[in-house]
Amino acid sequence: MDEKTSLRYELISAWCGPAFFITFIIFWVIIGHNLPNPSPALSAVDLAARYIENLGQIRLGFIISLITVVFYMPWTCVLTVQMWRIEGKAPVLSLLQLLGGALTVMVVSFSAMFWVVAAFRPERDPAITQMLTDTGWLCIDLQYACTTLQMVAAALVGLADKRAVPLFPRWVCYLTIWCGISFFPASLTGVLKTGPFAWNGALSYYIPYFCWLCWYTTASVYMIKDVRRRMSGASVPATSRGFVPGMSV
């Protein structure tokens, strides 16, 4: 593949970031009725009633989410390649980031799939609907460590990037680590049904999810910039890898 085409695919993959963000907000958050999301303290009957009242939207929201979640994959791949260029011969962290991104897609997918199954037969015993909803929420809220690893790996490589114009500014790297750590209170969702640490609470839902999307959007901006920089440099006889030799601090 010639370089121009290759760069074009990189750019498209990087733009999958904003595409994921927008579709996630529209389908998972808004249409899927996750703002606010169902309280874990809801009784089985009330929860089942919530599905029946919003059946069409919940089905649409999560079924489309299950498709659009894959925008995260090309985005993860382009990040992997960008990190790999920095890391060089033994791209341990780049590959870790790749695994983390791939598994994040599966974690988000499976939780949405449990909710689609819950909405599939709304007339069934509400206790089963409740169990499927629980499974979905605990699936996404307790398995964040894959995403945390993805983020920490990206941040560590970003901090080691000594080029004149690095992939990520250093403050973005530290913000990334912090955003990854901000997920930890979500582990409490495995025990608590009320309060700010329950899966509908500020400290286990709103703040961590906001941090995740905040990192994702910020990283996307710098990744697109990086590809654009190399696209504009590709016409002049610079190295396609974008290295500035001899730059070290």
Place this chain on the structure above:
Amino acid sequence: MNAITAVPDQAAPIAQRLPGDRDVWIFICAELLMFGAFFIAYIVNRASELAVFNDSQRTLDRTCGVINTLILISSSWAVVQALAAARSRRPQLISTYLGVAIALGVAFMLVKVFEYTAKFEAGLSMLTNTFYMFYFCLTMIHLMHVVAGTVILTVMWNKARAGGYDSGPLQGLETGASYWHMVDLLWIFLFALLYLLR
């Protein structure tokens, strides 16, 4: 040899610049904001269940809280001394003071484990009531920060013993010290909110 490198460091206006890596302060500020959110959540919930919070607070072991506060303040002092030793190029003292800070960090964890065990034996858990939910969640999240901070101190202690701070920049040491002071500061707020606020 060391005196030559030490001169510009001592002459630098230390008080006028941010200690450590400037960008790490983004991380520290974000941590403070996060705990700020925890504290606001605590205050808001406390206001709606004042009696439960006040009654439950009486069952906390204030002695343990005071001991842990003293432990963390002392360890912060030890870290300050380690940094002062590094700035005045007394390499032997850096690892000694860092060792003291690490020992105090471990002591904090032990007191916390003792305190948690006593609570669990008394049948109290994070499901007991809203106060205990906050007590366990906030102190456990803080404890994770203490563990992380102790690991950072240990890494610095290792580097100090290998002579890593005998000459050259001290940014790494300052960064780690800033993080440890933050952990200390957060505990002081937590102690006041959980153990003292009536």
